[in-house]
Amino acid sequence: MIDKQKIAAEATVFFNKLWSKGDPWDLEGNPFETAKYDAQFAVLDADKGRYGRALEIGCAAGVFTRRLAERCDSVVALDVAEPAIALARARSAAANITNIDYRLANVMEWKEELDEQWDLVVLAETLCYLGWLYPFFDVAWFAHCLHQGTRPGGRLLLANTCGGVEDYLLKPWIIRTYHDLFRNAGFEVVQDTMFRGNKNGADIEAIVTLLKKPG
Numbered sequence: 001m002i003d004k005q006k007i008a009a010e011a012t013v014f015f016n017k018l019w020s021k022g023d024p025w026d027l028e029g030n031p032f033e034t035a036k037y038d039a040q041f042a043v044l045d046a047d048k049g050r051y052g053r054a055l056e057i058g059c060a061a062g063v064f065t066r067r068l069a070e071r072c073d074s075v076v077a078l079d080v081a082e083p084a085i086a087l088a089r090a091r092s093a094a095a096n097i098t099n100i101d102y103r104l105a106n107v108m109e110w111k112e113e114l115d116e117q118w119d120l121v122v123l124a125e126t127l128c129y130l131g132w133l134y135p136f137f138d139v140a141w142f143a144h145c146l147h148q149g150t151r152p153g154g155r156l157l158l159a160n161t162c163g164g165v166e167d168y169l170l171k172p173w174i175i176r177t178y179h180d181l182f183r184n185a186g187f188e189v190v191q192d193t194m195f196r197g198n199k200n201g202a203d204i205e206a207i208v209t210l211l212k213k214p215g
Helices: 004-019 031-047 063-069 082-094 127-133 136-149 172-184
Strands: 051-057 072-079 100-104 118-124 150-163 188-199 202-212
Touching (some): 004 127, 031 063, 031 118, 031 150, 031 188, 031 202, 051 063, 063 072, 063 082, 082 100, 127 136, 127 150, 127 172, 136 172, 150 172, 172 202
Parallel strands (some): 051 072, 051 118, 072 100, 118 150
Antiparallel strands (some): 150 202, 188 202
């Protein structure tokens, strides 16, 4: 039997170690990451532009979160890495942003908290790690629970690197399977686009998919 508590503990140790020396992906300073965020916000702005209650899963140090907060009434932002959450809270406080609730949490351990009738859910560059750590059934059940917890007409934004890197977690056919999983759980595709850019000399592709819950 799978020991989910052990998986969660190992995930916490892994990501705490990554963030112990600062941002491991240069999410705030790299032009590629900024451009990828711009592409995601372009999709949101073209859709509705303004949202009510939002959930961001895997918020890291809150670079995307702080921009998201400008477009939402309130944001709940999760991450398993304590150093990342600490940075996110400090930078939001310094910017006097008050509508973000940062939580140190593993979304796979959420139950009733997931069912909050979200207007928007953001799941960017996080799915590959859920699929790496947890059995496929658990990721599929998470997709179902997220669908149940999104209000009718609510949106789900997925963004995942899927080309130009050697990481086996980011193979295009794996990433597209994850995106299809949410469609199979009941979400409908609003827009599906590919972002392309160069980071540290590598040409990288990322698939950005906006979905909605019918209703």
